[in-house]
Amino acid sequence: MSDFDAIVLGAGAAGLMAALTAGQRGRRVLLVDHADEPGKKILISGGGxxxxxxxHTSADRYISENKHFARSALARYTPADFIALVNRHGIAHHEKTLGQLFCDGSARAIVEMLMGECRVGNVAFAFGQPVSALDHADGIYRITLDGIEHSAPALVLATGGLSIPKMGATGFAMDTARRFGLPVVQTRPALVPFTLGEDEALFRSLSGVSAEVVAKAGKAAFREAALFTHRGLSGPAMLQVSSYWEHRTEIHVDFLPNAENGWLIAEKQARPKATLRSALARRLSERLAEALNDRLGIDAELSNCKDATLREAEARLARWAFSPNGTEGYAKAEVMAGGISTRALSQKTMEATNVPGLYAIGEAVDVTGWLGGYNFQWAWASGRAAGETI
Known part of the structure; x- marks a missing residue:
């Protein structure tokens, strides 16, 4: 007879949710993590x-090889469901912008809430214990922790992705999936800052300057703040489009999303002695206005500029092209895109279709949400889907 009904590997957001859900259904659950405490990424998220x-969670705000895969789990465990849990525990929270909900106090309250719910379900914990061996035979999964073997008919891969390796991130879930014959979609850093090459070094001199823009990569467009860094481009708008960006392609930025068509010619008529730089400085920071003007190379008063020249400048400011030479990689990525292929999983239960008893949830799966709480909601929803089944 096995020790447990289910072993959950990874005590992050998805793993905690799967464990507490199964435990409260009367299942004997062992929750394992190589880190010495649970929820480490929860603790650092959202500035603590x-x-x-x-x-505003909906399936169309997630990237996946199968764009419909997340729909079932997200429909069955919604933001309202998690908010109800948060409210039940008396955790004060607020909406910041664009539907993003944050704790008023420390993120630790969320971890303590989830751990409390696990204890209600009598979940057993094994923290600070890496898996030294993993075997599967006769429908039973066996893992070895600190020389002791534990077994269960269900194994849940909830160890996350490759983002933020200094927090202990590894490729364990993908390696294990491959071992059991599950396909893995090519992984890459997502929600990550861009780096710029020497030919765009002028913009790196703007480190610390931010502006509200519309950033575009392919068909994806996001209106949020962009931030210039000493290495390139960051801020919410850039992190969002990074998930859609393909290497060696351009991204485009509208620096003046509120400007009406023909605004520069109107500016010329209203202030003929103004320069392009001063016109930009009325709408953008002085440093950014100067950098854009230097690139456009228009130094004359607007009255001395042809309308065609101003229309051309306006068009370029509305679709400014950057050619990133890369990103800051997994070290600065908030999440990993790609992962265990959804083709191998049931969208209802998160169980591997050809490997009974093996489940994959959270960031390890090829489902990547937008910035702003979407990836946590996927963790809660996928964790709940598995926890209701194991």
Whole structure:
């Protein structure tokens, strides 16, 4: 007879949710993590206040090889469901922008809430114990922790992805999936800052300058803040489009999303002695206005500029092209895109279709949400889907 009904590997957001759900259904659950405490990424998220969900969650705000895969789990465990849990525990929270919900206090309250719910379900914990061996035979999964073997008919891969390796991130879930014959979609850093090459070094001199823009990569467009860094481009708008960006392609930025068509010619008529730089400085920061003007190379008063020249400048400011030479990689990526292929999983239960008893949830799966609480909601929803089945 096996020790447990289910072993959950990974005590992050998805693993905690799967464990507490199964435990409260009367299942004997062992929750394992190589880290010495649970929820380490929860604790650092949202500047330490945990952006725990987004009220605008819908399946079209997730990237996956199968764009419909997340729909079932997200429909069955919604932001309202998690908010109800948060409210039940008396955790004060607020909406920041664009549907993003944060704790008023520390993210630790979310971890303590989830751990409390695990204890209600009598979940057993094994923290600070890496898996030294993993075997499967006769429908039973066996893992070895600190020389002791534990077994269960169900094994849940909830060890996350490759983002933020200094937090202990590894490729364990993908390696294990491959071992059991599950396909893995090519992984890459997502929600990550861009780096710029020497030919765009002028913009690196703007480190610390931010502006509200519309950033575009392919068909994806996001209107949020962009931030110039000493290495390139960051801020919410850039992190969002990074998930859609393909290497060696351009991204485009509208620096003046509120400007009406023909605004520069109107500016010329209203202030003929103004320069392009001064016109830009009325709408953008002085440093950014100067950098854009230097690139456009228009130094004359607007009255001395042809309308065609101003229309051309306006068009370029509305679709400014950057050619990133890369990103800052997994070290700065908030999440990993790609992962265990959804083709191998049931969208209802998260169980591997050809490997009975093996489940994959959370970031390890090829489902990547937008910035702003979407990835936590996927963790809660996928964890709940598996926890209701194991």
């Amino acid at each position: 206040r945990c952006n725990f969900t987004n009220i």
